[in-house]
Amino acid sequence: MPYFLNEINEAIRSDPAAFAQRCDDVLAQKIADAARKIAAHRTESHVVLLSGPSGSGKTTAALKIEEQLKEMGIGTHTVSMDNYFKTLDPDTCPRNREGEIDYESPFFLDVDLLNRHFSLLDKGETIYIPKYEFARQMRSDVFTQPLRLGPDELAIFEGIHSLNDIIVGKNPKAFKLYIAARSDIVDTDGTVIFDRSWIRLCRRLVRDFKFRGSDAAFTLKLWENVRRGERLYISPYKENANIMFDSSLALSASALKPFAVPLLEDIPRGKYQVVEDILKAFEKIEPLDEAYIAPKSLSREFIGGSPYDNH
16 A cells, blocks of 8 residues: 555654654554464474565564564564574585576575574574674674574574565465565555665665665665665565565655765766656655654664664
8 A cells, every 4th residue: 555645744743753653553553463373374384484575674674573472472483584694605606697606596595504503493493503704705603693483482593585476385374474574655636656676776875874874876786686685585475475464654765864865975976867767756855864663663664773773
């Protein structure tokens, strides 16, 4: 369902605090619905698979679901599937048609280890979650985390490839959840003002700068390959999900505007058409002051200041 530009702008001008709260309440309802369905499914499997493209807010959503389940008396552990990447071997790693390393490929994952761990968890046995060191592009042999689930506990495995057939095929009983920014911002006549994919790009731009020190040029250079990976490896498998929900809240573009616009303006004019289009769209959108964004808002995953940042 699209969001209407005039309604967003009017809400921010008249009562930004109430607007931000309503947006958070919408997400909270989605989280609560997902948690109830996951809880009801736990007799089938102790494993939850959560997927979605880059910039969807998977980490925050997983941790919010974990909190909701905890309130229901269900112990939950969130695991990043990034830790199951294989140590990079240039001789055997996946490559695209141009011969370049395909970092978006699901075959960077140690699928055999993942499937073995899912099976062990469902049997109540202990697994040792690996730790991937991105700086060195290798899996650590030292830092591992033991995990054993009790009879009423769950493990949420969060990652972009969680719903791929190579994982779901051997774990059909796992509960499957797909999260993505699925709504555009439109004018009163339905004309798209701010495309849903731009929400995710701006989220990634801001997050990369805030948490990794990467400028917008670096993120934009990778973006087309990220989108290619989504088309090949993520979107085709979203129908495997038991639940799909939208993480593009009505405040998303407004919350990102104060952070994204300066980054985009540093890009040389005319280099990327998408930059020109996004900057033009932002001119029509009222910014939302960061002061109105709650600490646990999903937007905080990208702009910073979240208690979830250390997860």
